[in-house]
Amino acid sequence: MINISINKPIQPLLIGKVGKSYGILGWINIFSFTEEQEKIFNYLPWFFFKEKNWTRIQIKNWKKYKNNFIVHIKDISDRSVVSQFTNADIIISKHTLPALKKNDYYWNDIINYKVFNIDQHYLGTVINLIRTRNNDILIVKNKLKIHQKNILIPFIDNKIIKNVNTDKKFILVQWD
Incomplete structure (x- = not known):
């Protein structure tokens, strides 16, 4: 059996x-972007990405700390060594990720989906999502001529978000 090490x-x-x-x-603070914060530890291995450099890391231990987590990385037991990863992205x-059922999707899957209102007017393309306490928000790069700013659309199923079509990659919304 061949053991292949993936560095990226x-x-x-x-x-x-x-x-x-x-x-x-050598412990370091981390901030989880996963829907349930603790699930970040289900998705391994991690890669730290900082200043165009990839580092594959292994977690030796982790603990809940205040509203986030602290992590001890295998083979690092020095504050000065671990501090080089400050502000790195966790990739x-x-x-x-677990496989999804048909018509289910992860948030990152709907980036670049086209957005139409129920009158079939093209509003723009999803460029990001914002998580808020009450509901998530789609950030749509505006294609309307009258407004230049991005459109912020609350992600409220059935009320505002009428359909997310994963086959044709578009979202239908109740929005003017």
Whole structure:
């Protein structure tokens, strides 16, 4: 059997951010972007990406700390070494996510979907999503001539979001 070491993720997917070092023994703060924060530890291996450099890391241990987590990386027990990862992105290979049922999707899948209102007017393309306490928000790059700013559309199923078509890659919304 051949053991292949991957030094860069396949289909990179951002799932978190590295914060500052914690203590003197090589622990570091991390911020999870996953829907359920603790699930960030289900998606391994992690790659840190900073200043165009990839580093594959292995987690030795982790703990809940305040509203986030602290992580101890295998073979690092020095604050000065771990601090080089401060502000790095935490990336995984997309294939590590669980498979979805038909017509289900991950948030990152709907980036670049076209957005139409129920009158079939093209509003623009999804460029990002914002997570808020009440509901998530689609950020749509505006294609309307009268407004130059991005359109912010609350992601409220059935009320505003009428259909997410994963085959044809578009979203139908109740929006003017």
